[in-house]
Amino acid sequence: MLEQIIFSMLCILSFGFAAKRFLFISRNISLGVNWTPDSTSFEKWKNVIFIAFGQKKMFTKWLPAILHLFIYIAFIFTQIELIEILIDGITGSHRVFLPILGSFYLLIINFIEVLSLLALIGTFVFLARRNLLKIPRFQSVELKGWPALDALIILLAEIVLIFFIFLMNSADVSLHHDSYHFFLSGFLVPFLKEFDTNTLYILERIGWWGHIIVVFGFIVYLSYSKHLHIIFAFINTYYANTKPRGKIENMPAIMDEVKSLLGISESSNDTNQLPDFGSNDVFNLSWKNILDAYTCTECGRCTEVCPANMTGKKLSPRKIMMDIRDRADEVGKKLDSGDVAFCQDKNMPLSPANFSDGLSLFSQILPEEIHACTTCNACVEACPVLINPLEPIIKMRRYEILTLSSGPADWVPLFNSLENNQAAWSLSAERSAWAADMND
Amino acid sequence: MSIQVPVYSTLYNQGIFPEILFWVGCAGSFDARAQRVTKAFSTILNKIEVSFAILGEEEKCTGDPARRAGNEFLFQMLALQNIQTLNHYGIKKIVTACPHCFNTLKNEYPELGGNYEVIHHTSFLNGLIADGKLKLQGGGSFIGKKITYHDSCYLGRINGIYEAPREILEALDADLVELKRCKSNGLCCGAGGGQMWKEDEPGSGRINQARATEIINSGADIVAANCPFCITMLQDGLSSDATEKNIMVLDLSELIVQQL
Numbered sequence: 001m002l003e004q005i006i007f008s009m010l011c012i013l014s015f016g017f018a019a020k021r022f023l024f025i026s027r028n029i030s031l032g033v034n035w036t037p038d039s040t041s042f043e044k045w046k047n048v049i050f051i052a053f054g055q056k057k058m059f060t061k062w063l064p065a066i067l068h069l070f071i072y073i074a075f076i077f078t079q080i081e082l083i084e085i086l087i088d089g090i091t092g093s094h095r096v097f098l099p100i101l102g103s104f105y106l107l108i109i110n111f112i113e114v115l116s117l118l119a120l121i122g123t124f125v126f127l128a129r130r131n132l133l134k135i136p137r138f139q140s141v142e143l144k145g146w147p148a149l150d151a152l153i154i155l156l157a158e159i160v161l162i163f164f165i166f167l168m169n170s171a172d173v174s175l176h177h178d179s180y181h182f183f184l185s186g187f188l189v190p191f192l193k194e195f196d197t198n199t200l201y202i203l204e205r206i207g208w209w210g211h212i213i214v215v216f217g218f219i220v221y222l223s224y225s226k227h228l229h230i231i232f233a234f235i236n237t238y239y240a241n242t243k244p245r246g247k248i249e250n251m252p253a254i255m256d257e258v259k260s261l262l263g264i265s266e267s268s269n270d271t272n273q274l275p276d277f278g279s280n281d282v283f284n285l286s287w288k289n290i291l292d293a294y295t296c297t298e299c300g301r302c303t304e305v306c307p308a309n310m311t312g313k314k315l316s317p318r319k320i321m322m323d324i325r326d327r328a329d330e331v332g333k334k335l336d337s338g339d340v341a342f343c344q345d346k347n348m349p350l351s352p353a354n355f356s357d358g359l360s361l362f363s364q365i366l367p368e369e370i371h372a373c374t375t376c377n378a379c380v381e382a383c384p385v386l387i388n389p390l391e392p393i394i395k396m397r398r399y400e401i402l403t404l405s406s407g408p409a410d411w412v413p414l415f416n417s418l419e420n421n422q423a424a425w426s427l428s429a430e431r432s433a434w435a436a437d438m439n440d
Numbered sequence: 441m442s443i444q445v446p447v448y449s450t451l452y453n454q455g456i457f458p459e460i461l462f463w464v465g466c467a468g469s470f471d472a473r474a475q476r477v478t479k480a481f482s483t484i485l486n487k488i489e490v491s492f493a494i495l496g497e498e499e500k501c502t503g504d505p506a507r508r509a510g511n512e513f514l515f516q517m518l519a520l521q522n523i524q525t526l527n528h529y530g531i532k533k534i535v536t537a538c539p540h541c542f543n544t545l546k547n548e549y550p551e552l553g554g555n556y557e558v559i560h561h562t563s564f565l566n567g568l569i570a571d572g573k574l575k576l577q578g579g580g581s582f583i584g585k586k587i588t589y590h591d592s593c594y595l596g597r598i599n600g601i602y603e604a605p606r607e608i609l610e611a612l613d614a615d616l617v618e619l620k621r622c623k624s625n626g627l628c629c630g631a632g633g634g635q636m637w638k639e640d641e642p643g644s645g646r647i648n649q650a651r652a653t654e655i656i657n658s659g660a661d662i663v664a665a666n667c668p669f670c671i672t673m674l675q676d677g678l679s680s681d682a683t684e685k686n687i688m689v690l691d692l693s694e695l696i697v698q699q700l
Contacts, residue, residue, distance in 0.1 A: 060625075246543040246598040250551045251512045258516035264524070278510065307628040312644025372641040375508050375633030376593040381624055397510030410638030411509050418514050422500035422521070424466040424637070431464070432496040434475045435445035438482060 007089035007212070014216040021223035025294060028332040031352050032287035039242040047386060052237040057384040061301075064129075067122035071158070074115035075230070078165075081112055085212050095172075098179075106181050113169065113184040116162050123158045130155075137300030142319040147298055150225050157221075161214045168207025171200045232295040233385040239288055240386035245377055248394055251277070254402075278398025280360045282328045283352060285392060292387040293325035302379035302389055308372035315372035317379035317389035323364040324392060331355065361396060370396045371408050443479075443486050447496035452529055460485075460492040461526075463536035463545065466501050467668035473675070474668035477691040481537050481561055484693055487700055488573050492535075498525050502544040509634035516552070519544070523554035537561040537693065539594035539667045540632070546599070560595055562666045562692055566604040569611045576611060580698035582690075587614040588660035590651070590674060590689075591626030592667035608692050609664060612699060617658050627651050629677075631669035652677030655687060663689045 037044070050056045055072065058065040084097045098105045130138045130151060138151075170188035173180045175197065177189075192200060222228055254277075259265045276284040302317035303309050309316050334342045334357055335350060343349070344356040370393050379389045400407045417426040430436075451458055462485065467474040485492050500518050507515035526534075534556050536542050546558035568574035589609060595601045602623045609616050621627040630640075630647030640646055651674060655663055663678075665671050675689045 244547040244599070246594065247547040247551075248507055250548075251516075254512045255516050255520070255552060258513065258520055262517075262520055262524070264520060277512070305625070307630060307647045307650070308641070308643070311630075311640075311647050311650055313641045314643075315641070368641045371638070372643075373633050374593070374628045374630060374635050374647065376628035377597050378593075378625075378628065381597050394508065394510065397508075398512055399510075401510035402512060407510065408634075408638050411511075411634060414505060414509070414634070414637040415511055415514060418501055418503075418506055418511075418518060422518060423470065424501050424505055425470050427470050429470065430497060431469045431499060432445075432447065432494060434464075434469060434478055435447075435482070435494065435496070438443045438445050438479055 001092070004090060004092050010213070010216050011086070011089065014219045018219045018223060021220075024332055024336070025223060025228075028282070028328040029287050029290045029294065031282045031328065031331060032285045032290045033283070035286035035288050037239050037241070037288070039240070043242040044238045044240075047237040047240050047242070048234055051240075051384070051386055052234045055384070057382075057386075060382075064126075067125050070115065070118035070122040074112070074119035077108070077112050077115055080108055081165075082212075082215060085208070085215075089212065109169070110181075110183050113166075113182060116165055117184060120159065120162045123155050123162075127152075127155050137304040140300060140303060140316060140318070142316055142322055143298065143300075147226065147322070150227075151298070153221075154225060154227055157214055157218065161211060161218075164207045164210035164214065166207075168204055168211055171204035171207060174200050175204065226296065226298045229295055229297040229385060232291070233297075236291055236295040237386050239291065241388060245380060249391065251398075276399075277402035278400070279392060279395035280362055280399045280403070282324065282331055282361075283355075284399075285324065285395060289388075289392050289395075290324060290328050292389075293321045293328060295385050296321040296325065296387055297385065298322065299384065301382040301384065302387075305378040305382045307374055307376060307378065313368070313372040314366060315369045317393075320365060320369070320389050320392060321387060323361065327359075327361055327364065330359070331357075361392075365396065367400065367406075367408075370400070373397075443483055445482050446493045448493040448529055449496070449498065451493050456491075457530070458491040458493040459533060460490055461529075461531050461534045462492050462494050463502075463534050463538075463541055464494055464499060465536060465538035465541040465668070467672075468537055469499075471668060471672065473672055477537055477668060477671070477693055480691065480693040480697040483697055484565065484568075484574065484700070488568060495525065500525075502541045504540040504544045505634045505637065507544070507548070508632070519549060519552050519554070523549060523552055526554055526556065531556055533557045533559070535559050535561055535564045537666070537668070537691070539592045539599070540669070543594045543598060560599075560601065560666070562595060562608065563601060563604045565692060565696060566608050566611075569608060574696070576696070576699040578613060578699055580612060580695060582612075582614060582662050582695060582698065585615065585661040586617050586659055587662045587664055587695075588617050588619050588655060588658045589622070589664045590619065590629070590655070590670055591622055592665065592670045593626065593628050593632055595666060596626050597624055605664065605666060605692060608696070612695055614664070614695070617660055619654050619658050621654060627654065629667075629670040629673035631673045636669050636673075646677065648673040648677035649680060650677075652680070656685070661685075661687060662695075663687060664692055664695060665689055666692050 055069060058068055084095065087096045088094055129135050166185060166188060169182050169185035170192060173182050173185045174189050174192045279285045282290055298318060300318050306315060306317055335352065335355060338350055340346055342355055342357050344354050348354045373393045375390060377390060414424060417423060448461060464478055468478040500522050502522065503515035503518035506518065534545055539560060542558060542560040545556065587609060589605055591602065628647060629651055655678065663674055665674060671689050671691060678687050
């Protein structure tokens with residue numbers, strides 16, 4: 001009975017805490033400006049099924065894709081066992097599904113054991129790739145500190161989790177050889193043959209509790225980690241852009257302004273309230289940009305293919321996404337603090353509309369990062385979960401040029417030439433001079 | 441053969457409405473290297489006897505570099521003026537040799553009120569060859585040499601056109617070797633997003649030189665390309681390399697012209 005009470009309390013605490021964290025993150029995402037996807041339901045679900053569920057884009061690198069697939073499938077099927085553990089934990093039953101499912105239950109557990117072993121292999125290879133082989137995309141500066149530790153923690157937790165699963169199962173097989181036919185755990189039984197029934201029972205409990213405690217810990221930890229992608233990958237692919245990639249988001253306010261300047265239409269902007277031009281903070285990114293940032297798994301496939309990054313420039317698309325996420329977290333915490341110090345207008349209550357902490361995205365992202373982008377879309381193509389790192393880069397360039405009137409000095413002659421000669425270069429020759437050469 | 445490049449307004453005033461508008465672009469108009477591509481493509485257009493014209497002095501930059509640099513105001517100014525011109529003439533079909541112009545005209549103008557059938561010259565030329573309208577005589581000076589193809593970002597990864605250029609090279613009987621990074625994994629030349637007009641940000645190397653190294657490693661004698669910016673960047677990258685081998689960067693239309 002005591003076990004049931006402790007279990008139920010831990011269950012409520014971890015799920016309750018996780019729910020609070022998800023509310024925090026979804027509020028942070030909603031700090032972004034409104035944006036409506038123009039994809040059809042068919043396109044949305046197609047992306048969820050192929051890209052998130054089917055992991056299609058992972059397979060441009062087959063080795064990590066297969067190892068990741070092991071962990072992913074193991075994770076999905078372990079949910080069956082977790083549901084059983086939840087029922088057992090609350091009601092005090094033991095392997096409640098066994099009498100109901102019979103031999104099918106044995107099949108499921110055996111399948112989970114095989115997957116767990118494959119996941120364990122995957123985990124060891126991943127540890128080696130990060131820490132021994134030192135694959136370049138896992139060594140970038142933006143991963144120093146917490147991001148690298150986060151990756152390590154989760155891989156170690158995976159090993160601990162699988163250890164407990166096998167401890168639980170093999171102790172159970174030792175206790176009930178006649179009914180529990182778990183093939184892989186069966187191999188571990190000889191190691192337990194020294195122990196009496198009582199010890200085996202205790203070992204089974206250690207395995208069972210160890211397993212569920214790691215799971216509860218994971219539920220709490222998830223929202224602080226890049227491992228949030230196990231949920232957000234599905235949401236993000238659902239909302240992903242399906243418009244032509246080459247179409248940069250239009251700015252209707254400026255279009256209307258120019259249309260009225262050219263006499264094409266009447267100015268519709270009679271309120272004189274122009275929206276922010278471009279983005280310098282989470283408040284003027286779209287909520288999708290922030291969702292992208294929270295979805296990022298820091299795999300670095302974007303940075304690995306970025307031509308600016310591979311030639312030593314400071315730009316790293318992954319860092320841009322991580323900076324946006326960290327800024328959203330920071331703003332969220334400050335808003336929740338209720339501290340008047342963060343009020344723009346000290347006489348008004350703290351709110352997203354009345355917030356200023358003297359910081360912005362530019363506090364973390366240097367101009368030389370956003371100036372280095374060639375808009376080649378390699379990062380967009382590379383992302384396995386359809387994040388678009390290019391969009392915030394363009395929005396930050398817009399902020400620099402349109403709001404701050406700054407930007408690279410080299411672009412001033414370009415802009416002057418475009419403005420005065422409607423050509424990218426200022427040349428005295430006529431645009432069609434080449435044709436005169438030919439017609440001769 | 442005398443080459444004629446009519447201007448749209450002249451024909452329009454005579455009541456003639458050409459089937460195709462050839463959008464030349466700033467590079468194709470002003471850059472000496474890109475002008476050679478413009479001329480090669482014009483020669484092909486004359487050869488197939490299609491009715492075409494250019495906008496001439498009425499053509500303005502599409503606004504691609506302004507928009508990507510973040511100067512939306514300037515982009516809108518240029519784009520909306522171009523759309524006024526194009527709509528005034530009732531233009532239906534545009535062909536261009538520049539993937540940046542192609543992308544902006546095709547993907548960005550519709551939302552501003554400009555709806556046209558926009559075709560990159562690569563797809564256009566490939567269509568002509570496939571339909572038998574453009575007959576290749578064979579015997580180009582590149583025959584027997586190794587040719588590689590550089591996917592421009594704006595035609596390849598951004599607009600998904602990977603096969604048309606390769607089909608042209610096949611039709612030309614060229615000995616194609618693929619670069620290590622090609623198609624959706626193609627490496628940028630370094631010019632897009634306004635980089636063409638600015639110095640590199642601090643780093644350890646230049647993108648065009650990185651791409652030039654890949655080209656040299658492929659063992660190719662000629663690089664086929666189809667973007668004026670890529671052509672400039674790659675030729676610069678290859679020239680700055682210390683190796684003796686004189687690798688040429690040529691537009692697909694320049695290769696085709698050799699076999700007319």
